[in-house]
Amino acid sequence: MILRKGYKFRLEPIKTQRNLFFQFAGAGRWVFNRGLAQKKDAWKINKQTISLFAQNKELTLLKNKDETAWLKTIHSQVLQQSLQDLDSAYKNFFRGLKNKENPGFPKFKVKGFKDSFRYPQGVKVEGSLVFLPKIGWIKFRKSREIKGIIKQSTIIREGDNWFVSFNTENEIETPKPILDPEKTVGIDLGLKSFATLAIGKDNHLVTIENPKYLRKKITKLQFLSRQLSKKVKKSKNRYKAIKKLSSFHSHLKNLRLDFFHKQALTIVKSHDIINIEKMNVKGMLKGLKNLSRAINDAAWSMFVNCLKNKAIEYGKTLNEISSLMGSTKHCSKCGHKNDITLKERTYICSFCGQVIDRDLNAAINIKAAGSTV
Numbered sequence: 001m002i003l004r005k006g007y008k009f010r011l012e013p014i015k016t017q018r019n020l021f022f023q024f025a026g027a028g029r030w031v032f033n034r035g036l037a038q039k040k041d042a043w044k045i046n047k048q049t050i051s052l053f054a055q056n057k058e059l060t061l062l063k064n065k066d067e068t069a070w071l072k073t074i075h076s077q078v079l080q081q082s083l084q085d086l087d088s089a090y091k092n093f094f095r096g097l098k099n100k101e102n103p104g105f106p107k108f109k110v111k112g113f114k115d116s117f118r119y120p121q122g123v124k125v126e127g128s129l130v131f132l133p134k135i136g137w138i139k140f141r142k143s144r145e146i147k148g149i150i151k152q153s154t155i156i157r158e159g160d161n162w163f164v165s166f167n168t169e170n171e172i173e174t175p176k177p178i179l180d181p182e183k184t185v186g187i188d189l190g191l192k193s194f195a196t197l198a199i200g201k202d203n204h205l206v207t208i209e210n211p212k213y214l215r216k217k218i219t220k221l222q223f224l225s226r227q228l229s230k231k232v233k234k235s236k237n238r239y240k241a242i243k244k245l246s247s248f249h250s251h252l253k254n255l256r257l258d259f260f261h262k263q264a265l266t267i268v269k270s271h272d273i274i275n276i277e278k279m280n281v282k283g284m285l286k287g288l289k290n291l292s293r294a295i296n297d298a299a300w301s302m303f304v305n306c307l308k309n310k311a312i313e314y315g316k317t318l319n320e321i322s323s324l325m326g327s328t329k330h331c332s333k334c335g336h337k338n339d340i341t342l343k344e345r346t347y348i349c350s351f352c353g354q355v356i357d358r359d360l361n362a363a364i365n366i367k368a369a370g371s372t373v
């Protein structure tokens, strides 16, 4: 079994290296935005699609033109990766459409917001030095050992600091514990509580709350994003506000990841079979403001990914239950379908009379659906 893991470390570049980071990120953004504009135009004018192959070919031509010869100073794989990322964004969009998930169309990259670039290969690590092709050896704060082979490396700016994140692959022996059906859990992810768990034969209820510090941070995030929307386009203040929002975003993401890792580890360690609803966020968050929706979308899929990885690592079974089962509306006792609005916290069955917390009802349904997978 191949275990995929991410590592992130703070880089300690010297000034010339920092300048190169900005140049590489800028060039990657330029290639991405140019490619996106081309794709959009081709579709608008001729109803044509431009392939990744064609865009890569054109990139080579650009390097030989005087006005775009500066592209030669950037590592070619970094630029190709930008086009690859664009291609993936397109594919994800169309896959999302097909699955009726209401995906976002690929957006133009904005300077100062999530500045980054990516190497598909060629990055080496020795001690606490990392080698980035065409930039050189850079010191980094190696806070833990890297296990496995580095597959992809991303250089990201967060505030005034730059980080490197490695995606690694590690071939591991899969642990094969005997799965105890009693150690089954059904998980319902929600807005009020972060997660509601129905555990074991007795459907023992456990709720995981959103930590207070995260709730406060989200309020601040909303504030910062309102501030940004008030700034004049292309102004210096707007750039500053973008930078501020972007680094706060990363800060919040790190805090959440930390929270998710801890929760996922506890769940995986204490259960053998984990059933979770396949996210159909569209239906759940209808009517909520865009920003909080985006935050929750991202958070839930991050958490589910965490759970999946840890389940692989510990040899546990994870079932994703299709949301078509309607875990919220069906009575977990008799299966009767009752109508329940998003506001109603208590589920009352008109058929068998069961009165139960709505999230627990959903979690029990998810748990039950998992045993039939």
Ligand SMILES: [Zn+2]
Binding pocket: 331, 332, 333, 334, 335, 336, 349, 350, 351, 352, 353, 354
């Ligand atoms: Zn019922």
